[in-house]
Amino acid sequence: xxxxxxxxxxxxxxxxxxxxxxxxxxxxxxxxxxxxxxxxxxxxxxxxxxxxxxxxxxxxxxxxxxxxxxxxxxxxxxxxxxxxxxxxxxxxxxxxxxxxxxxxxxxxxxxxxxxxxxxxxxxxxxxxxxxxxxxxxxxxxxxxxxxxxxxxxxxxxxxxxxxxxxxxxxxxxxxxxxxxxxxxxxxxxxxxxxxxxxxxxxxxxxxxxxxxxxxxxxxxxxxxxxxxxxxxxxxxxxxxxxxxxxxxxxxxxxxxxxxxxxxxxxxxxxxxxxxxxxxxxxxxxxxxxxxxxxxxxxxxxxxxxxxxxxxxxxxxxxxxxxxxxxxxxxxxxxxxxxxxxxxxxxxxxxxxxxxxxxxxxxxxxxx
Amino acid sequence: xxxxxxxxxxxxxxxxxxxxxxxxxxxxxxxxxxxxxxxxxxxxxxxxxxxxxxxxxxxxxxxxxxxxxxxxxxxxxxxxxxxxxxxxxxxxxxxxxxxxxxxxxxxxxxxxxxxxxxxxxxxxxxxxxxxxxxxxxxxxxxxxxxxxxxxxxxxxxxxxxxxxxxxxxxxxxxxxxxxxxxxxxxxxxxxxxxxxxxxxxxxxxxxxxxxxxxxxxxxxxxxxxxxxxxxxxxxxxxxxxxxxxxxxxxxxxxxxxxxxxxxxxxxxxxxxxxxxxxxxxxxxxxxxxxxxxxxxxxxxxxxxxxxxxxxxxxxxxxxxxxxxxxxxxxxxxxxxxxxxxxxxxxxxxxxxxxxxxxxxxxxxxxx
Numbered sequence: 001x002x003x004x005x006x007x008x009x010x011x012x013x014x015x016x017x018x019x020x021x022x023x024x025x026x027x028x029x030x031x032x033x034x035x036x037x038x039x040x041x042x043x044x045x046x047x048x049x050x051x052x053x054x055x056x057x058x059x060x061x062x063x064x065x066x067x068x069x070x071x072x073x074x075x076x077x078x079x080x081x082x083x084x085x086x087x088x089x090x091x092x093x094x095x096x097x098x099x100x101x102x103x104x105x106x107x108x109x110x111x112x113x114x115x116x117x118x119x120x121x122x123x124x125x126x127x128x129x130x131x132x133x134x135x136x137x138x139x140x141x142x143x144x145x146x147x148x149x150x151x152x153x154x155x156x157x158x159x160x161x162x163x164x165x166x167x168x169x170x171x172x173x174x175x176x177x178x179x180x181x182x183x184x185x186x187x188x189x190x191x192x193x194x195x196x197x198x199x200x201x202x203x204x205x206x207x208x209x210x211x212x213x214x215x216x217x218x219x220x221x222x223x224x225x226x227x228x229x230x231x232x233x234x235x236x237x238x239x240x241x242x243x244x245x246x247x248x249x250x251x252x253x254x255x256x257x258x259x260x261x262x263x264x265x266x267x268x269x270x271x272x273x274x275x276x277x278x279x280x281x282x283x284x285x286x287x288x289x290x291x292x293x294x295x296x297x298x299x300x301x302x303x304x305x306x307x308x309x310x311x312x313x314x315x316x317x318x319x320x321x322x323x324x325x326x327x328x329x330x331x332x333x334x335x336x337x338x339x340x341x342x343x344x345x346x347x348x349x350x351x352x353x354x355x356x357x358x359x360x361x362x363x364x365x366x367x
Numbered sequence: 368x369x370x371x372x373x374x375x376x377x378x379x380x381x382x383x384x385x386x387x388x389x390x391x392x393x394x395x396x397x398x399x400x401x402x403x404x405x406x407x408x409x410x411x412x413x414x415x416x417x418x419x420x421x422x423x424x425x426x427x428x429x430x431x432x433x434x435x436x437x438x439x440x441x442x443x444x445x446x447x448x449x450x451x452x453x454x455x456x457x458x459x460x461x462x463x464x465x466x467x468x469x470x471x472x473x474x475x476x477x478x479x480x481x482x483x484x485x486x487x488x489x490x491x492x493x494x495x496x497x498x499x500x501x502x503x504x505x506x507x508x509x510x511x512x513x514x515x516x517x518x519x520x521x522x523x524x525x526x527x528x529x530x531x532x533x534x535x536x537x538x539x540x541x542x543x544x545x546x547x548x549x550x551x552x553x554x555x556x557x558x559x560x561x562x563x564x565x566x567x568x569x570x571x572x573x574x575x576x577x578x579x580x581x582x583x584x585x586x587x588x589x590x591x592x593x594x595x596x597x598x599x600x601x602x603x604x605x606x607x608x609x610x611x612x613x614x615x616x617x618x619x620x621x622x623x624x625x626x627x628x629x630x631x632x633x634x635x636x637x638x639x640x641x642x643x644x645x646x647x648x649x650x651x652x653x654x655x656x657x658x659x660x661x662x663x664x665x666x667x668x669x670x671x672x673x674x675x676x677x678x679x680x681x682x683x684x685x686x687x688x689x690x691x692x693x694x695x696x697x698x699x700x701x702x703x704x705x706x707x708x709x710x711x712x713x714x715x716x717x718x719x720x721x722x723x724x725x726x727x728x729x730x731x732x733x734x
Binding site: 004008024026027099123124127133134244246303320 | 371377391395687
């Protein structure tokens, strides 16, 4: 592994001092901000996440705020997902595409009201797209990045820990719904969501100075629950089929290719960017799509770049994320596979850094 | 230092195999791509850059291509710099601002023709801003990232090395001008430019597969010139006052604050984004501005975050980049200083990780 040179440009978060004190071993950079990737080691972090409860600094999920009379209009303009029945306490996973229907980001939209929205973004400067669109189209809406940093509480004991800090009201928050809960003299938006399949919450911490008091409180309250600092875990997210923008999908892909066709459901009379391209693709179906793939043989190192998939020499796609799973007992992978070869049970060949390996297309992800 | 976790999302470049073989020790991430920061150590790299010649993988300077009838109109819409007299072989440093006159990027614009431009970007997804504007305003122009990766040749022997590979025509390229030069069966745009004060060129390599052949040719041709792999050098860039977007300026700053007022020279009858905000600030002058600052005392570690500047307890700005300079024999720094305290010779106090230090505002940068 290589070192990372730190500078102001790779932004710290409200929780960086906590993350460092917890012994972070490696970072990635996400939205020009430091995101921890390893505390003990990827496998120990994974085992702990599946057993106890972890607190994750996911400040890198930056918010783009839309505030003003045209906020709802702009939000619907940007996504093929039907927002007309979205309620004020809902969080929606929304593909954001350009005029060719290509993915620019796969964020979660949070509706505060018709005139105020947050978009909790994946790894691209969506702020620039939204600002450019609003200005170019002359819309009456302010677009900016507020001082909001999500802190995730994930794992089977997440409800227990959250109840100790925020009270039993946390149990009333349904999946992908949110409530405003009190902490000290603040109130934070708390959603039942997060980038793991273990269950848990994301707390949208408003105000950098409010970060470490909440961090410290969670760790004090969770001592007997064996709470630890954690981070999105490569093994757990691949087992669960949680896609990563920039890894498993890029600006080359459409929502249908990413398996997000069900979110392209805006009615015919709604206009949005990319509508004609997406309707054309909906009619024919995508030519390739995300699939779970199991790779045979001994444990492989995590994929650091794409691995080519082929069928007796004919290219049929690529593996975009891969790692050894101790629980499944195989190398688990996410791949973009051509329609001709995407059926479950199909055996393909993948070119790994350890040489060619057999790989089977799965019917679904593992968890 | 902490490790960096690599993945497809932190993109490799056409030259990554060369960079790894040359023994890169650390990276930063810039435009979601790996940028080397250290080969031997920062001071040895600096000494070598000032004495010999280095080849830098600066693929992170991604290009945004504007191609179509409205390309020139969109380009002028985005910058306060007067583009009306720009010639087809010129490169222009152009502040790009939003409607409030705040810096979104400080790229170099390259004019191929009235209908085709490249914007060679600093660290923000300017592609999204340009695409959003073009779509929102209904302009007739394609906007995309082409497969172009700049390779820089920098240092006092840069002309000698470049002549060996491209011929004596390289001497005819004037500062911030470009020519198309042949290499193998390709032709690449070559500009006299680069992120150092030591002189040199940037070769805009078109086509990923053409990267390593050029890299290898430069190293073969420059053996007796002691050519080495290098990268933008922290000491050299601070001595020379080369600002870094994300470090020394952000979306909080205006071009006037960044000392880029001379590039806000579009005539009155030209419309561009941020015009009214910038004209208002031009009338009053900025309230703070970039300054060179020398920090007293023993060598300091490179600044990894802002260091507060104050005058007997009153905040008067912040140091945004700093490092020990062996040639100047002091800690050299770039700071954003309030108008009340920005006069040369003024002594301020800076809060460093090694405690408070005296710091003098300089009249200019060192090189």
